[in-house]
Amino acid sequence: MTSGAHGTDGVERRGLMFVLSSPSGAGKTTLSRLLMDRMSGLRMSVSATTRAKRPGEVDGKDYLFVDKPRFEAMVKGDELLEWATVFDNSYGTPRGPVEAALSAGQDVLFDIDWQGTQQLREKARADVVSVFILPPSAADLEKRLHSRAQDSDEVIRKRMSRASHEMSHWAEYDYIVINHDVDEAFAEVQSILKAERLKRERRTGLVGFVRGLQGQLQA
Numbered sequence: 001m002t003s004g005a006h007g008t009d010g011v012e013r014r015g016l017m018f019v020l021s022s023p024s025g026a027g028k029t030t031l032s033r034l035l036m037d038r039m040s041g042l043r044m045s046v047s048a049t050t051r052a053k054r055p056g057e058v059d060g061k062d063y064l065f066v067d068k069p070r071f072e073a074m075v076k077g078d079e080l081l082e083w084a085t086v087f088d089n090s091y092g093t094p095r096g097p098v099e100a101a102l103s104a105g106q107d108v109l110f111d112i113d114w115q116g117t118q119q120l121r122e123k124a125r126a127d128v129v130s131v132f133i134l135p136p137s138a139a140d141l142e143k144r145l146h147s148r149a150q151d152s153d154e155v156i157r158k159r160m161s162r163a164s165h166e167m168s169h170w171a172e173y174d175y176i177v178i179n180h181d182v183d184e185a186f187a188e189v190q191s192i193l194k195a196e197r198l199k200r201e202r203r204t205g206l207v208g209f210v211r212g213l214q215g216q217l218q219a
């Protein structure tokens with residue numbers, strides 16, 4: 001599915017699909033923004049959704065906000081790489097930008113739920129690296145949902161009551177990060193991405209690189 005990224009050492013490798021999931025409010029949006037600010041070679045996948053825009057969210061940047069008929073047309077037209085219903089709304093990953101980024105040698109960051117992660121894994125297991133973010137406690141999770149101040153009390157109640165179900169999927173993920181402190185959680189997520197970029201299996205340019213080294217040694 002992918003080709004052509006270059007690591008900082010110049011060795012070509014396949015792009016990867018880096019997935020962050022968590023119960024709502026555990027911190028995946030915060031960690032995604034930090035990754036986008038501080039890591040090069042990474043593109044954010046902007047999902048389409050039928051949910052209402054929150055204050056401060058920007059159409060085309062945080063989400064593509066679409067109505068139900070448009071979302072259904074995207075599903076029918078096979079425009080989505082994966083999609084799911086979460087909290088009574090539809091969410092899905094537009095296929096085009098992801099394929100374009102991967103073939104341009106970029107890694108792609110996804111903020112999607114467990115249903116979307118399962119679908120990506122079925123399509124491209126070797127290229128998917130998944131991280132599940134847990135809150136340190138239920139009280140912290142609730143505090144964070146309130147401190148974000150973007151959802152009504154009723155929506156927050158719904159999200160809290162879904163959290164346990166969301167969390168039951170933790171064991172399907174490659175890595176688990178507990179978000180006590182943002183800086184520490186970010187450092188952990190960043191380390192995962194850095195290490196995964198170095199994995200031998202995705203470094204398609206290694207054979208040529210090592211042959212070159214051997215040639216230099218024989219010269």
Ligand SMILES: Nc1nc2c(ncn2[C@@H]2O[C@H](COP(=O)(O)OP(=O)(O)O)[C@@H](O)[C@H]2O)c(=O)[nH]1
Nearest residue numbers: 024025047083084086091092093111112113116
């Ligand atoms: N499967 C899937 N899930 C998505 C997508 N975009 C967002 N989500 C998930 O939908 C859930 C709700 O997202 P949102 O309404 O932004 O609330 P948040 O949990 O506070 O970020 C979260 O678990 C997101 O990870 C997508 O394209 N596909």
Ligand SMILES: Nc1ncnc2c1ncn2[C@@H]1O[C@H](COP(=O)(O)OP(=O)(O)O)[C@@H](O)[C@H]1O
Nearest residue numbers: 024025026027028029030144148179180181182
């Ligand atoms: N480690 C942390 N400590 C305290 N507050 C945090 C931490 N991580 C995130 N937050 C805050 O919690 C709220 C929810 O975080 P957010 O990243 O929007 O979660 P998600 O995208 O998983 O729903 C935001 O107001 C964010 O600033």
